[in-house]
Amino acid sequence: MPNLRTEELDISFIETGAQHGQPVLLLHGWPDDATTWDAVADRLNKRNLRLVIPYLRGAGPTTFRDEGVPRTANGAILAMDAIALMDGLGIERFSVVGHDWGSHIAECLTIGWPERVERIAQLSSTPRMGGLQTPPFRQSQLYWYQWFMATKRGAQAIAKDRKGFARIQWENWAPDGWFDEATFGGVAKSFENPDWLPVTLHSYRVRWEEAEPDPRSAWLEEKVKETKSLDLPAIFIHGRADGVTPAEMSENVHEKFTGPFERILLQNVGHFPQREDPESVARELAIFLEG
Template sequence: MAAFDIEDISIQYEDINPAGGEVAVLLHGWPDDASTWEEVIDALAGTGRRLIVPTLRGFGSSRFRNSQAPRTGNSAILAMDVIALLDGLGIARFAVAGHDWGSNIAEALAVGWPDRLERMAMLATPPRLGGMPTPPFEQAQRYWYHWFMATERGAEAVRADPHGFAHIHWINWAPDGWFEEATFRRVAKSFDNPDWVEITLHSYRARWDNAAPDPRSVWLEDAIKATKTLSLPTLSIKGDADGVTTRESFEKIPEKFDGPFEMVGLPGVGHFPQRENPSAVAALLMEFLDSSLVAG
């Protein structure tokens, strides 16, 4: 692992095959950490690609260097962190695969830096292009934790037991028995970051206008809301047993893409496909990254 200092933060990241060819960036989600890609990395590393795997602000060993910096976690500011890291590493062009939060960071990168992003894979999470309308009641029910965190009592409960809050989502979002408790405990150490709770609260509050986005990122948040569709080659991977996103929400994803696009559902898989079925995800990503996907 290495660390790179951007404006207010020291970002922890892995640089795998630094002398490799084309670059792929792997972005983790919530509540998770960069280890979510471990088994996928093992497969992708053999393709000769250079892999950049950041740990997002507020997670693991990525730390704020400025005690006065706002603890913000909206997708656009997270995308700006990624660009700052890639700029520092001298990387101009890249592909990206993102899970959960990472998916929405990926689309923010596609909106903000379309000349740099070659293609993207989005795992388990629909895009937010065009803004986020109030969801139908079934999806709103699955988003209970969003509304919970919007209240002061909910926020205090998360501050009091961040591991317990994360754990209930691992249980609810995928089929019974999909993970070992030892794995969760290892990952949950990343949630001991002193800013994890505040980054989490801000991320979910900001998406429903209960908090303002980081001021530096307003231009990008506005651009995401103004963008109705994307045309870059895109792969969407979903678990058919995802416990947080309804089938209807997934069915609407293709409407957001007017270029080369493919959606793949994985039977018996929940919200963590790269953890639940890493061999299938690795195979899909290798094929996608090596393909010349064209509109059909």
Template sequence: MPHLDTPDLHITFDETGAQHGHPVLLLHGWPDDATTWNAVSSRLQDRNLRLIAPYLRGFGPTVFRNEKALRTANGAVLAMDAISLMDGLGIDRFSVVGHDWGSNIAEALAMGWPSRVDRMALLASLPRMGGLKTPPFRQAPLLVPLVHGYQTRRGSNRERSAWFCSHPVGELEPRRLVRRGDIQRCREVFRQSGLGSGRPA
């Protein structure tokens, strides 16, 4: 599995797609890991995208190299980890997709390094840092199945199951949407983001 060492971390990541394609950084949430993106990545192999999905600080095979390194989930610190990864890979400008806590990191990247992020997609997150408007309710049916439809090794654990059962979204409950096979909505959200074209804005 590819990895990159920084002074604080041994960052492990999955990399798929076109080696010289447009770079897209895929940031997972909690309690997931980089495998969150496997099903998405497999469907984008022919889109001229270079897909990079790191295991975030404290997850999976990404480990600390420095005992004084912060043990934190702070979005700004994790954004600095992402910049270190992209610097190490020689990537200057990229798109970023954040799911759950990864959305906070994506926002921190866009705010802290606006010249490097050419576009971003925030999935399963309320915008916090950048003052982006919360999408109108009519968009919720498009977003919910996309962000919760991923299958990960960690995604079937008890905490996630309990969250799905208690999430107060009624008819928009992810299990119901996925059970209905409503994948077309997921595709439409991804298409509208512009990433499905494989061409940067």
């Protein structure tokens, strides 16, 4: 697996597709890793697309170079990781596809470096531009794991069984039987990264102001809050059976985009469309990215 050294990280990534094709950055979410795109990438490999698929900080083989660097993971600092990767690969213009955490990283990239992002595709997690609002009680109930992570005892419990904590999200967020033991077991190895827990905790605590964002990324965090809409071509892919971000939450996503936009709903699909229905996701991405 290729590895690129940035100022802060050794980023491991998968690169596949056409070597001189149109660059596409695919970003995974939580609790997941870069292999989430395997089946989609297999179906896009014959297209004129150069696919770059990194493991985010704290996941799998991506590691911090310095023990003293804070294990922060707000969206803006993760976007800065992604730009450092693309800079290191010499890629100036690209499209970005993001699922879950990756969805927010994608919009941060688009807001921070609009001249570099051609198209944006977001899966499952709705845009946060304009600021993240406290959800209504029913949605807060689905976000129980986020509130759990904000507590000292919650963090201690997860430290004792990080794979068990991740697994219950997989079970809750999509229809029964959508994954097998081998698939989860393979991905769960990425959670053995020593930085997975602090990175995970910071990501969820910072979004509800229980932690501060990485100060180096404050400029971009503010820019995301100030931005009301984006005008580049965009699509939003959502499973109708999403168990953590119900499909009705994306009904008004079109209001965040003033350029060409399409919302795509997938039947009998939960929170992981790229794993649950890679055929449909690959088809829609091919049409969008080559459009």
